[in-house]
Amino acid sequence: MARTTGSRATITGPLIRDKARCLFARQGYAAVSMRQIAAAVGVQVGTLYAYLPDKQALLADLLESHMQDLLAAWSDDPQADPLARLERFVRFHIDFSIDHADAVFLSYMELRNLTPDNFARIAALRGRYESALESILRDGIASGTMRPEDPKLTTLALIAMLTGVTNWYREGGRLDRARIAQIYWGLARGAVGAA
Amino acid sequence: MARTTGSRATITGPLIRDKARCLFARQGYAAVSMRQIAAAVGVQVGTLYAYLPDKQALLADLLESHMQDLLAAWSDDPQADPLARLERFVRFHIDFSIDHADAVFLSYMELRNLTPDNFARIAALRGRYESALESILRDGIASGTMRPEDPKLTTLALIAMLTGVTNWYREGGRLDRARIAQIYWGLARGAVGAA
């Protein structure tokens, strides 16, 4: 357990983000102090400021990099069958939400604690993700395989429904991930009128 | 506009709750100070403590009375057609969520800031509300008019979907309330397999 300077330097930055993400998700941004984060990381408060300018930047960084990861992880084939694309989207969203539950929870709970410029940047990324689903719905309508009454509202409704999984999912619960994804897919398919 | 002692006394209590609800919903419980609330009400900080023991009690009171109002406002007829009951539930939930947007938003954002005993009491009320929907789904399955794969998960998914309306609804937006309720009802009906 030698404390070489190099190894610590490499690890502290990501560790700050990991601990902050976890604490923010559990207690909320405003309720978590920089002292708490430092204690979780195992350093003193002052050390944090060698890695970030202030607390707000830490939140913005967590939310923005989460949205970037989400957008990078999603890929779509506009040529494929819209219903198959929707199924992929639903399964992807559920899996990603479970795998990154803290980040997902944070990203829709703490938008209001962003400064206006940070909010605008991150809301734009969120809009891009919503558009990904909306385009699937529009293609589904065009091809006659789906009948949602309003693609825009249906997009928001489906994402809210799917993201809700972060509110109650616990590892080792009554339903496993595959089963959960299956059930949500059934709900989504029915909701868009493709049952 | 005489400032009689009596009239002020009657108004200050509810006003504290109104302003606190609004501020908590917009900025989050932890981010709002008692001084901010006092300023919004138009009194000094000390005055607040003539009406409540502490800040936590204010939050708990807002959440508990909201859940009580919600449960009191909902009525169901277990003898009626399950699909008609589901439609009533959907329309009720949308209307109530729009009419009490701040309280609804608060009630699912700030549960984590409750002390354990307050949390337990309020979570139990929430459970009663979820049960109201779940019993409709179970009756629908029994009567063969609905085919949700898992009534418990479907309950949580539908409530998350419907409650999401508080995230984006704005008075005078693209869709009016009746239209929104209609669209959500279409989504819910399809989701439970009753299209």
Next chain:
DNA sequence: GTCTATACCCCGATAGAC
């Protein structure tokens, strides 16, 4: 890169005058 120490501010809550 991390520590200790500290500046400066605002927090929740209380006491006591009016």
Next chain:
DNA sequence: GTCTATCGGGGTATAGAC
């Protein structure tokens, strides 16, 4: 019922030693 004044503590952020 409301005010003013204040207590004790913890908040973010910085300075400077090592």
